Amino acid sequence: MEDLGGSRPMANLDHPPNSRLFLVISKSTSEEVIRENFSFFGEIQDIWVVRDKQSKDHKGIAYVKFAKSSQACRAMEEMHGKALTEDTKPIKVFIAQSRGSGSHRDVEDEELTRIFVMIPKSYTEDDLRENFKEFGDIEYCSVIRNKGTGESKGFGYVRFLKPSQAAQAIENCERSFKAILAEPRNKPTYSENDYMSGTRQDPLSYGSGYDPPRGQTMFPFGEFTNFGTSEMRGGEMRAEIRSEMRGGENISTCLSVSTRGLLSHEQVYSLFDIIPGLEYCEIQRDPYMGYGKGYAIVRYSNVASAVYAKEKLHGFEYPPGNRLGVSYIEGDSGDRRSNPVGMMALQLVAAQMMTLACNSPVGQQMMPTSPGHGGSSSTQMSRLQVGFSLPAPQNFAPSDSTVRERLFVVFNPTVLPLDILEDLFCRFGNLIEVYLVPGRNIGYVKYAERHSATNALDTLHGKVVNGIKLKVMLADPPREESHKRQRTH
DNA sequence: CGACGGGACGC
């Protein structure tokens, strides 16, 4: 029905998994009404109202394809059981079965709330919880251990309360976790009695309009990772603030934050608390505007912090697709400092940024960190020190991208931490993965585009990064395939 | 109860 891009048909109805909804609706409900009610939750790629092939009769069924599973899950959670119009019955909303499955069984929450993750052997359940709590309400975490020795097997499970929370964890957690939905632990022996025991959430109890998702956070800081890295030195920040001041706006310590989507106090607070000096945060929600609109007020202890917060967060998408609007508002009373920005305040902010970006929960998301290195609770500064210029960080390629080129990297005298390497190699675009060979000073870097790999090679070969010398070469094909076509030099 | 369409060519 819909292909707004026009140029290309939709990639795949089953991709990413669990991004398509199955709706049971009134036969009088139009595609437009569906769109009006569901576009709030994210990018709709396709809406299909099912009709009888011959008679064209509305069958009371529709499919809605979202770009992301988390969007589909949120829509399901919030719209299930709602009446779209006053004269129609409450609708039912489920994650659609994948197209080839042939199954018409409802997809249960059980299958959508537990994720399977790879973790360092040293990880405990508490470490897991610390790393995943930002994505939502965790029911439990488990680390699978060898029964005899108690040693971790290097993987674990995290159960969230809501499907959207698990989906967000999968979409946004560190790639080294390799998070995927866990298979239900009892093999498909569907004894229909098992889930009647009442321990799981009844789908109909989804957001009844008064229970918006809580604790849900999503930190799409892909273009934001230069925050606190070598890209963000104090001098640059001072220049940034000065240019901001030339804009002629009425700067103040108080900001208003407008948002289309729902944001909790915790979300706004933790987002703006990245910038030091946050003193106050308050959510304003107009009850008559329903879910669509809201705004928050935040105040900093000094103008420099407010200026910086506005500069960095105005127009920022949080969550993705929800563009924040940040502007100055009159602070209460004469708190406004007519003597605006002293160099001391600026330098203070610049210095604190370096530290706090690493210590705040949100700040950690902005920094490439790795669960595989440096232990669980210790966060390390991932800052690149190089004697040459580097492009800005870029987003990774989708994790299921085809590997188009691979680099082989030798480190001397020792390897660099994985998070540093990801920060480094992502700057040429289309990075899929950095893999370090355990116990060796070598690694492989996978790219989804050849030009990204060759740019990285040209820029980095023979260079010194954080005191470590790199040799960067095109990797030979993996051994397994060598029998196909032996490259005899 | 309530499960799968339509569109489609540039080299």
Added chain:
DNA sequence: CGACGGGACGC
């Protein structure tokens, strides 16, 4: 001169 990973659970 260094060359190649890992994935399923104690109700």
